[in-house]
Amino acid sequence: MFHKKNRLIAATDKKIFFSETCGLNRDFGLVELSLPQFVSHEFDSRMLSTFQQTRSEILLIVPDHWFKHEFFSFKSKRDSLIKPFIERKLKTTYPHLPLAPYLSSYLFQQRDLEGAGVRVFHLFEPSSFGLYEALCKTGLPPRWITTAALLWEERFKRRGTEFSTQAALLIHLHPHEAFLYFYFHGNFLFSRAVALAESAERWDALLFEVNQSIYLFSQKAKSDLNMIYLIGDAAGFQQRLSEFLGRPVQRIAGTGATSALPRELAHLEDLLEPGDVPAPGDAYSVTHRRIQQEVKWRPVQWAGMLVAALLFLFFIGEYLWLERRLQDEMGARSQMRYQQPLALADYDAALIELTEDAKRPSGADTILKIVSALPEEVLIDEFKMDSDALRLDLAATVAADSVDQFRNRLRALIENMNRHLKLDPPLTIEDVVFNLEEAKSQTVQTHYKIAWKINLP
Amino acid sequence: MTALLKNRWLWTGVIWAGALFSAFWNHQAIDTILSIQAQNQALRRELIFQQQNARKLARIQEEHAKLFIAAESVQLGMLTAKSIIGELASRLELNMSQMTLAPPQKGSERLSLNLSFSGPIERIVHFLTALTPQRFLHQKQITLKFDPKKGTGTCELALLLRCRIHPDALNESKPNEPMARSAL
Numbered sequence: 001m002f003h004k005k006n007r008l009i010a011a012t013d014k015k016i017f018f019s020e021t022c023g024l025n026r027d028f029g030l031v032e033l034s035l036p037q038f039v040s041h042e043f044d045s046r047m048l049s050t051f052q053q054t055r056s057e058i059l060l061i062v063p064d065h066w067f068k069h070e071f072f073s074f075k076s077k078r079d080s081l082i083k084p085f086i087e088r089k090l091k092t093t094y095p096h097l098p099l100a101p102y103l104s105s106y107l108f109q110q111r112d113l114e115g116a117g118v119r120v121f122h123l124f125e126p127s128s129f130g131l132y133e134a135l136c137k138t139g140l141p142p143r144w145i146t147t148a149a150l151l152w153e154e155r156f157k158r159r160g161t162e163f164s165t166q167a168a169l170l171i172h173l174h175p176h177e178a179f180l181y182f183y184f185h186g187n188f189l190f191s192r193a194v195a196l197a198e199s200a201e202r203w204d205a206l207l208f209e210v211n212q213s214i215y216l217f218s219q220k221a222k223s224d225l226n227m228i229y230l231i232g233d234a235a236g237f238q239q240r241l242s243e244f245l246g247r248p249v250q251r252i253a254g255t256g257a258t259s260a261l262p263r264e265l266a267h268l269e270d271l272l273e274p275g276d277v278p279a280p281g282d283a284y285s286v287t288h289r290r291i292q293q294e295v296k297w298r299p300v301q302w303a304g305m306l307v308a309a310l311l312f313l314f315f316i317g318e319y320l321w322l323e324r325r326l327q328d329e330m331g332a333r334s335q336m337r338y339q340q341p342l343a344l345a346d347y348d349a350a351l352i353e354l355t356e357d358a359k360r361p362s363g364a365d366t367i368l369k370i371v372s373a374l375p376e377e378v379l380i381d382e383f384k385m386d387s388d389a390l391r392l393d394l395a396a397t398v399a400a401d402s403v404d405q406f407r408n409r410l411r412a413l414i415e416n417m418n419r420h421l422k423l424d425p426p427l428t429i430e431d432v433v434f435n436l437e438e439a440k441s442q443t444v445q446t447h448y449k450i451a452w453k454i455n456l457p
Numbered sequence: 458m459t460a461l462l463k464n465r466w467l468w469t470g471v472i473w474a475g476a477l478f479s480a481f482w483n484h485q486a487i488d489t490i491l492s493i494q495a496q497n498q499a500l501r502r503e504l505i506f507q508q509q510n511a512r513k514l515a516r517i518q519e520e521h522a523k524l525f526i527a528a529e530s531v532q533l534g535m536l537t538a539k540s541i542i543g544e545l546a547s548r549l550e551l552n553m554s555q556m557t558l559a560p561p562q563k564g565s566e567r568l569s570l571n572l573s574f575s576g577p578i579e580r581i582v583h584f585l586t587a588l589t590p591q592r593f594l595h596q597k598q599i600t601l602k603f604d605p606k607k608g609t610g611t612c613e614l615a616l617l618l619r620c621r622i623h624p625d626a627l628n629e630s631k632p633n634e635p636m637a638r639s640a641l
Contacts, residue, residue, distance in 0.1 A: 315482075329493040362586075
């Protein structure tokens, strides 16, 4: 449902073709560029604008001989050990190809002769690395890089287990060219392209080439061919081949949907599914380590984005709900404040003010209390009251015949003050100061000037 | 720039940052709502309390209003207070030597008023007694100097006039009576 169609880039030794579908058909927006021009970026970039705008993954099909297939003995099946081993091996074997370790793939295999090991295939042709870097620079890094031979291998392996256990020849026949692919126990060995001449002897020439190639195969694989598959047939070639080789030839029907391919890409005919570019398996293609990491982390990224987006949406919804609640609460507060013009705190403050006011002594009352507390021959000179500080400063004159009388009148004054004003702590004689120098002796009596301070309760 | 936009980690981070930010934002909103809810509950309780104690609160309001002279402006309040004091001093035949008012400060409801007067001691005490019920005139400081021979005294009185601006004060004013309004 959400499958995006992949884009296809096919490279030959001289050219590179860009197609948004697997059609590679000149009638359907196929862009064709010279490979050296593309690698050196000497082309009109507008030609690829449509291709670049499409957001889908890219399959790059390169010629078979751009890949090298090797087998290294290795006991462990663990990826964490195999990967560094291959990387190290390729780095030391091909120091002039620094990208080769990153553009390789492998398959663990148990072989009869070599034993346990890994079948490794990697980009080998120097121009392939230039092409890869140019594609990355153009913003078109390929997700998969493969060859026609690997795609055929994958397809035949999917058909059944027979292919994986035998030595097989696949002949892909075209009107002008024939492609021979040799596999041993399901592993690609080599391929050949045979041009067919426009003459009556073309089939004999092809049979000769097939025979030569089988000889080469037997030398390489040290085994006879078990199966021969023929894709596409013309003028009873299947029968002639069968008679010539003395063994049955199995004919496989092609898709027949890509007849309008450019001649340079004839080897891809019958290989691609109509309407889509199939994604090859990891065992039949290479992917740059960086892209592998990206692909590996992609589900985590999507899951992370999805969870975060869901949370974000949830929080947005929550925020809208909270905002409505906030408005409701604020509305309720405004309404209650409207119903309550005065807060209790205002009443509280008013009550405190009233209490303080009530506690404050009245000036007139205090004067009356002071006057009523004065004993005989004691006259007030000055009365000073600070009602905020609750302090009273008093000055008076005491008339006395003798010191004893003065003392007695002073005692009476203090006693009366304490009683009338209910002083706490009570006033004592020590609190009263009197200036002896200011004491004026009259005819009979002496007038003593006294002063004292009272802290009102 | 394009490579940056294609970076899924960046987008993942941005969306997570958005989600976390909105969570934080909502947390703040929840705090605000809880605070307003608490305020509303307190207000609701206050409202119930006020409804249940309406009479007592009205009395407090009424009593508190007596601490202020209600006037349309501070100057008018000052004028009323001066008039009351002057009238009282004149009735008691006191010799008012000085009456100064500190210029009112903007927005202030309290003004300082200093009086200096002299006369017989009984009348001075009577003046102070008559001033006591005028609660908007708070007697801050009283300095009374006696002259026992003549039976007179000199009084310096520092008063604090508490004034509250009330637009309708004059409409409801009664002669010789300061307006006590319910304005806490």
